[in-house]
Amino acid sequence: MSVDPEMLMAYADGELGPIEAKRVERAIAADPALAEEVARHRALRAALGARFAPVAGEPIPDRLAAMLKSNVIALPQPGARRTVPGWARWGGAVAASLVLGLAIGHGLQDPGYVRTQGGQLYAAGKLAGALDTQLAADSGTVRMPVSFRDAQGDYCRVFTSPVADGIACHGAQGWALRQTRPGSAGARTEYAQAGSADPALMAAAQEMMAGEPLDGAAEARARSAGWKR
């Protein structure tokens, strides 16, 4: 079957329903060029996310903050509710690596967080480490709000980090990135419920999930078993 560019893009973004996604997956299995295009879409999203994410971590200019304070009593200082993240520097490096990756199609060689293999994005470095070891209850720059098993029985985890948020599923090659979005950690405010994942991401997880999310004990057991199904 043929897959039009819009449908392939929607697949890369996790915007398709399960049936359409299956159709695209079958087409991808038959045509490596499609898999490459999906990886390019995801790499572009990650590169744009990394380029613009640090803006949300910058101090708010006084002239803008002042507009929201003139008639109001005792609002907290904007600086008090944000931590200026130390990842701003390597965010640029990741963006550069990803752009480099775009240039050669699918050759993202371990920019620290992400690698590609066979046209599929995988977690690397710090992100892979956090997926392996961190539990939902742990705090840190990278967080894992929800873990679950998908319809194939693989363990999947929703993650949030400064560079990208997403869903990763464990398989023989490591943590495959099924969904990626621009990173929220460090940029979120209480308005968007600090520490919780993007609602669209949680909805995507809900769709992939077979049964209930893992509770604390089940998550710890899965970790001890190396996340093998």
Added chain:
Amino acid sequence: MAAFEDDLLALLPRLRRFARALARNAADADDLCQVALEKALRARTAWQAGTRMDSWMYRIMRNSWIDTARSRARAAETFVEEEAGLAIGAEGDAEARLVRNDIDAAMHALPDEQREAVALVLVEGLAYKEAAEILDIPMGTLTSRLVRGRQALMARLGEAA
């Protein structure tokens, strides 16, 4: 009504990020934020508590950005001049800046309707449906603008790197 200002202040980091993806530089982006905040403060009674303030603000900001189309068109001419100057061997400083900002340059090369779709979905991380509602266009229009914008970005960044 302190809660209204408080919520706006909490949203401001995301609004500044969105503005940076739309506008051609940091100063213009903050000018755009200022215009959008002024409009929001004047229109505060139009906002219904309990509805999503982020969607409401993204829409105000996007409309403010469209309103400044004329001054942006002037700026685009300047940008082209700079680029032309570079091609005939202008200072290396400008060249370094261009290389560093290749994502920005690629974004600015997009038509407005593609750039706003890319900014909402890829920079702000909104679902297609949310982005289509903010832009007040059907889903099919959103996806076709988005796919064209992305293909242009991938082609341009592929060349640049």
